[in-house]
Amino acid sequence: MEIAKLIEERLGEQIELHKRHVNPALARVLQIIDYDVAYTRGEGAYLYDDGGNRYLDFLSGYGVYQVGRSHPVLKETLHQLLDLDRPNLIQMDCPLLAGLLAERLTERAQRSYPGLDAVFFTNSGAEAVEGSLKFSRAATKRDRFVYIDHAFHGLTLGALSVNGSPHFREGFGQLLPSTGVPLNDLNALKRELERADVAAFIAEPIQGKGVYMPDDEYLPEAQRLCRKHGTVFIVDEIQAGLGRTGRFFGGEHWGLEPDIVPISKALSGGFIPVGAILIRRDLHKKTFSGLERCVVHSNTFGMNELAMGAGLATLEVLESENLIENAARQGERLLAGLRDMQSRYEMLHDVRGKGLMIGMEFGPPKSLKLKAAWKALETMQAGLFAQLVVMGLMRDHRLLTQVSGHRVNIIKFLPPLILSDEDVDFALSAIDATLDKAHKLRGGLWDLGRQLVKAALKR
Numbered sequence: 022m023e024i025a026k027l028i029e030e031r032l033g034e035q036i037e038l039h040k041r042h043v044n045p046a047l048a049r050v051l052q053i054i055d056y057d058v059a060y061t062r063g064e065g066a067y068l069y070d071d072g073g074n075r076y077l078d079f080l081s082g083y084g085v086y087q088v089g090r091s092h093p094v095l096k097e098t099l100h101q102l103l104d105l106d107r108p109n110l111i112q113m114d115c116p117l118l119a120g121l122l123a124e125r126l127t128e129r130a131q132r133s134y135p136g137l138d139a140v141f142f143t144n145s146g147a148e149a150v151e152g153s154l155k156f157s158r159a160a161t162k163r164d165r166f167v168y169i170d171h172a173f174h175g176l177t178l179g180a181l182s183v184n185g186s187p188h189f190r191e192g193f194g195q196l197l198p199s200t201g202v203p204l205n206d207l208n209a210l211k212r213e214l215e216r217a218d219v220a221a222f223i224a225e226p227i228q229g230k231g232v233y234m235p236d237d238e239y240l241p242e243a244q245r246l247c248r249k250h251g252t253v254f255i256v257d258e259i260q261a262g263l264g265r266t267g268r269f270f271g272g273e274h275w276g277l278e279p280d281i282v283p284i285s286k287a288l289s290g291g292f293i294p295v296g297a298i299l300i301r302r303d304l305h306k307k308t309f310s311g312l313e314r315c316v317v318h319s320n321t322f323g324m325n326e327l328a329m330g331a332g333l334a335t336l337e338v339l340e341s342e343n344l345i346e347n348a349a350r351q352g353e354r355l356l357a358g359l360r361d362m363q364s365r366y367e368m369l370h371d372v373r374g375k376g377l378m379i380g381m382e383f384g385p386p387k388s389l390k391l392k393a394a395w396k397a398l399e400t401m402q403a404g405l406f407a408q409l410v411v412m413g414l415m416r417d418h419r420l421l422t423q424v425s426g427h428r429v430n431i432i433k434f435l436p437p438l439i440l441s442d443e444d445v446d447f448a449l450s451a452i453d454a455t456l457d458k459a460h461k462l463r464g465g466l467w468d469l470g471r472q473l474v475k476a477a478l479k480r
């Protein structure tokens with residue numbers, strides 16, 4: 022098969038193909054917001070289109086490109102594995118590479134989270150969350166789960182049961198018994214745990230949807246309450262883990278010691294889907310409790326060779342290139358630059374995050390001239406201002422970002438951890454220029470809002 026030739030011949034047809042065969046609604050949205058670019062190459066922190074234009078990627082494929090795109094160590098590892106004709110997916114077998122990755126993961130995990138000495142491999146983040154919920158039920162013989170408002174843990178039915186957004190939950194029927202509590206409200210959590218029927222409390226160290234941050238005492242105290250009431254404490258590191266926040270695990274910022282930790286995304290090196298559940302052996306044994314139950318929870322592709330190789334190579338690159346330290350340093354620079362803008366742009370209400378997981382929240386302006394324009398936009402659709410900034414960043418600066426959640430005025434930055442000083446300076450000046458135009462009611466940003474709504478209604 023001549024895949025390169027096929028790509029060359031059909032390049033430019035992607036939107037039409039998706040309209041016909043995949044997800045027409047998504048294809049239309051991408052057209053409306055001018056995100057229908059024909060990308061041809063990805064390297065490091067950059068993407069390139071068919072016109073040779075370069076884009077700085079502050080989205081990282083929803084946070085999988087910690088090591089950057091097309092990393093040579095990842096490519097070389099995968100090429101080697103392919104050339105070795107490895108005996109893959111034998112199933113009635115203990116694959117060596119899965120054992121080696123589990124060894125590396127538990128060794129690294131325990132430097133941050135003591136006690137996590139067993140691993141279960143999955144194909145995705147949601148599957149790692151599903152398994153974590155099942156393991157918690159098996160360990161506690163309880164049914165209910167508690168999650169935090171705005172939480173995002175994946176979209177399969179179990180993971181959806183601990184999703185904190187009505188937008189995602191509605192329309193899919195009855196979910197698992199579960200209760201949402203407001204972030205940072207320890208009394209609400211305590212009330213739920215005291216009912217002594219909660220299998221697990223699940224939390225992201227920093228919430229991916231909205232980049233909402235826990236108060237410093239919240240997660241440590243939540244952990245203490247879970248211990249007290251016999252509830253498993255799951256910390257979902259699928260997005261915040263593997264260096265994203267400037268530490269190996271996001272929860273390290275608060276000295277946590279969770280019972281179960283699902284990871285995924287960046288472990289793939291951006292190449293092969295993979296996930297893992299890191300868990301204490303005593304809890305693992307409650308599911309895999311004897312020889313007869315040795316595959317009572319299992320999957321077909323979880324330990325496939327290429328995924329294991331990608332995981333090993335990713336861990337090596339994170340360490341050998343000091344990417345976690347770089348994430349902490351560049352994150353500080355980015356945060357400082359954005360905070361500096363807060364004094365100049367009255368609509369920039371908050372800047373928050375850790376390492377390279379950063380949110381920028383907009384809110385109503387104070388000055389009269391801007392108030393009317395803001396109100397007109399927000400009446401058309403909540404969250405439209407942030408979407409227009411995202412579009413301005415792309416159109417004028419080729420900086421790829423996203424709005425962080427449904428109808429919220431929050432933009433999230435999740436760049437690769439390989440970011441250079443120049444990349445950060447470029448992004449800051451792009452954001453500054455875009456906000457400056459919006460602030461001066463120039464550059465067509467506000468008119469774009471009207472056009473956008475018109476285009477959405479027409480299609």
Ligand SMILES: Cc1ncc(COP(=O)(O)O)c(C=O)c1O
Pocket residue numbers: 083145146147148150173174175176225229257258259260261285286
């Ligand atoms: C914190 C968190 N948990 C779980 C998931 C689900 O992962 P996946 O999309 O691989 O199913 C995500 C995905 O964005 C996530 O951010």
